[in-house]
Amino acid sequence: MIEKVLIITKKEILENIKSVKYWAIVGLFVLLYLSSTYAIGFALRGLGQQGIQRRERVVLTLSSQVANTMSYIAPLIGIALGFGAVAAERDKGTIRLVLARPIYRDALINGKVIAAFILIVLAVLASTLIAVPLAISVQGVNVTLDDFTRLVFVTVPASLLALAYYTMALFVSVNAGRSSQALVVSLSMWIFFSFILPIISSFIAFQILGPPPAMPFNATRPFQPGQGSRQFAEYYGKYSQIVNTIQIMSPNARYTSLINALFALRQSGSYETLTSSLGARWLDVVVLLFYIAAFAIPSYVLFLRRQETR
Amino acid sequence: MGEYVIETQDLVKVYKDRSGVVKALDGVSLKVPKAVLFGLFGPNGSGKTTLISILVGLQLPTSGSAQVLGFDCVRESIEVRKRVGLLPENYGFYESMTAYENLEYLGKLDGIPVQELKRRIPEVLELVGLKEWINSKVKSFSRGMTQRLALAQALLKDPEILLLDEPTLGLDPQGSTMFRKLMEEFVKSGKSVLISTHLLHELGYICTQAAFLRKGKLVAQGSIEELAKVYSKEKGYSYELLVAEDVELLVKELMKLEGVIHVSFENDKVRVRASEDISDELASLVGKFRVKAMVPISPTWDELYQFYQGGGWE
Ligand SMILES: Nc1ncnc2c1ncn2[C@@H]1O[C@H](COP(=O)(O)OP(=O)(O)OP(=O)(O)O)[C@@H](O)[C@H]1O
Numbered sequence: 001m002i003e004k005v006l007i008i009t010k011k012e013i014l015e016n017i018k019s020v021k022y023w024a025i026v027g028l029f030v031l032l033y034l035s036s037t038y039a040i041g042f043a044l045r046g047l048g049q050q051g052i053q054r055r056e057r058v059v060l061t062l063s064s065q066v067a068n069t070m071s072y073i074a075p076l077i078g079i080a081l082g083f084g085a086v087a088a089e090r091d092k093g094t095i096r097l098v099l100a101r102p103i104y105r106d107a108l109i110n111g112k113v114i115a116a117f118i119l120i121v122l123a124v125l126a127s128t129l130i131a132v133p134l135a136i137s138v139q140g141v142n143v144t145l146d147d148f149t150r151l152v153f154v155t156v157p158a159s160l161l162a163l164a165y166y167t168m169a170l171f172v173s174v175n176a177g178r179s180s181q182a183l184v185v186s187l188s189m190w191i192f193f194s195f196i197l198p199i200i201s202s203f204i205a206f207q208i209l210g211p212p213p214a215m216p217f218n219a220t221r222p223f224q225p226g227q228g229s230r231q232f233a234e235y236y237g238k239y240s241q242i243v244n245t246i247q248i249m250s251p252n253a254r255y256t257s258l259i260n261a262l263f264a265l266r267q268s269g270s271y272e273t274l275t276s277s278l279g280a281r282w283l284d285v286v287v288l289l290f291y292i293a294a295f296a297i298p299s300y301v302l303f304l305r306r307q308e309t310r
Numbered sequence: 311m312g313e314y315v316i317e318t319q320d321l322v323k324v325y326k327d328r329s330g331v332v333k334a335l336d337g338v339s340l341k342v343p344k345a346v347l348f349g350l351f352g353p354n355g356s357g358k359t360t361l362i363s364i365l366v367g368l369q370l371p372t373s374g375s376a377q378v379l380g381f382d383c384v385r386e387s388i389e390v391r392k393r394v395g396l397l398p399e400n401y402g403f404y405e406s407m408t409a410y411e412n413l414e415y416l417g418k419l420d421g422i423p424v425q426e427l428k429r430r431i432p433e434v435l436e437l438v439g440l441k442e443w444i445n446s447k448v449k450s451f452s453r454g455m456t457q458r459l460a461l462a463q464a465l466l467k468d469p470e471i472l473l474l475d476e477p478t479l480g481l482d483p484q485g486s487t488m489f490r491k492l493m494e495e496f497v498k499s500g501k502s503v504l505i506s507t508h509l510l511h512e513l514g515y516i517c518t519q520a521a522f523l524r525k526g527k528l529v530a531q532g533s534i535e536e537l538a539k540v541y542s543k544e545k546g547y548s549y550e551l552l553v554a555e556d557v558e559l560l561v562k563e564l565m566k567l568e569g570v571i572h573v574s575f576e577n578d579k580v581r582v583r584a585s586e587d588i589s590d591e592l593a594s595l596v597g598k599f600r601v602k603a604m605v606p607i608s609p610t611w612d613e614l615y616q617f618y619q620g621g622g623w624e
């Protein structure tokens with residue numbers, strides 16, 4: 001029966017690769033990435049050279065912007081592939097032609113999940129490999145092999161994030177009456193984790209900590225490290241602790257934290273080793289994998305048990 | 311497998327939703343013999359689509375059982391689906407794919423080798439009159455063209471049984487003719503077709519056997535002759551005689567026959583209605599009155615439908 005799964009996988013991949021929707025999201029990533037890095041690179045050039053070298057700054061900016069842009073786009077890739085997976089086939093009625101043939105119901109869902117995995121990795125890779133070299137040449141920086149490896153390695157957490165959203169959307173799709181309904185619910189989840197939860201968590205943090213200490217600020221002189229800024233740092237340490245705790249189960253936050261670890265620079269200006277940065281963030285990986293399993297398994301079970309009425 | 315290609319025993323399907331409980335099928339025991347065009351007739355909501363969906367395993371029965379070609383529709387659904395071509399009531403194609411690509415995908419899922427499909431797809435598209443549109447995207451298809459394509463996908467694997475739910479919906483007159491010819495040939499090759507419809511005037515006459523569904527119950531099934539017998543017992547028997555001369559004399563004679571209810575005539579045609587079967591008595595008059603022809607008039611599917619649907623079978 002594996003050949004039936006592969007037939008479905010192949011058709012899903014071809015159908016999506018030929019679709020405008022799929023490439024529109026890749027295009028959106030490239031556009032967002034180029035415009036944001038351009039703006040930031042422009043600002044950095046004006047700042048002169050302080051602390052870390054400009055080269056590192058620009059490289060860090062380029063990579064943190066990959067992460068930042070991906071945290072919005074990767075979920076969209078997952079949702080785009082997932083919301084219609086079952087619901088749209090029901091809407092259109094194609095599912096009745098497919099399931100009237102000698103295939104098991106799990107072949108359909110297996111074929112779709114495998115295709116989605118491939119399409120996600122492909123979209124994330126394509127987005128990164130189109131956008132980053134473009135941005136590098138626009139910024140005119142020298143990128144070391146180490147920098148580039150890290151940049152490409154960003155695609156792994158990004159794929160995990162996209163896959164987490166895919167399985168969420170798939171779960172919604174299996175249970176929804178219509179695909180439009182599935183889209184609305186999936187997008188609501190995205191909006192919740194990307195925009196609402198961060199606002200809620202910082203609101204709660206401010207409620208607990210009270211207003212931040214006054215910042216020693218003098219517009220005519222550069223920023224001086226001293227008494228005031230220690231208080232300030234302490235406050236923000238606590239603040240981010242609270243915010244992180246509230247967002248512990250947010251796939252977006254786990255993704256961002258994983259990425260930050262990947263690009264953490266030592267004092268010397270070189271990166272932590274891959275294993276040590278991942279070792280410190282195993283929880284992030286676990287949470288992302290948990291999302292994938294927590295939605296994939298019930299989607300699977302519910303789909304197998306459903307009947308095609310209507 | 312017995313003599314029937316489709317058989318159900320006490321099939322029950324209950325839908326539960328927010329608005330309550332619906333008994334879509336209520337103890338249906340259907341028997342469809344081999345090599346016939348079998349009609350599944352019933353008004354909207356009588357359970358036709360539900361019955362067909364259970365046969366191919368798209369839905370599960372609440373109780374009772376069903377077999378197609380001897381395979382159980384629940385436990386051996388895959389075996390059933392290997393042998394059955396379905397045209398569902400509500401279906402759709404992948405709109406961004408061409409007619410060929412759609413059929414290729416579905417054909418592969420049927421288990422047909424790719425080489426075979428290269429030959430078979432143009433062949434079925436030719437049969438349904440879509441050959442010119444083989445490489446057109448389905449989104450450009452009209453309602454009737456889509457319906458033809460749906461028929462093509464059901465025929466693709468050259469199934470042993472066709473299950474067709476409202477197959478002529480949206481077809482133009484040429485399409486309907488094409489459809490009837492296809493079906494007649496299909497049955498001639500020893501295969502069976504189950505057609506669900508309420509369009510009796512359009513599809514009734516190609517069916518030689520039928521079952522009537524009403525509110526989820528099977529009110530009657532059998533060949534048109536068998537069903538007509540029951541009908542005639544209740545509604546009377548009708549005959550038509552073609553006479554060369556002495557029409558009025560014949561009419562007088564006919565009135566005297568026992569069981570005759572009504573006699574009418576027009577030129578050389580005499581119509582008789584009787585409460586019982588009087589074909590023997592009529593045959594004996596044939597010699598006396600130079601009757602050129604004597605035919606019993608069987609009820610049409612439409613009349614049978616009216617009769618069985620309204621006949622108080624609650
Ligand atoms: N998914 C469902 N949920 C609840 N009730 C349903 C569902 N599907 C069908 N029914 C009910 O079951 C009954 C039989 O429906 P079915 O579709 O089998 O009828 P049908 O004979 O095919 O009608 P039509 O001629 O309109 O196609 C109807 O009363 C219908 O309302």
Ligand SMILES: [Mg+2]
Pocket residue numbers: 358359360399475
């Ligand atoms: Mg129906």
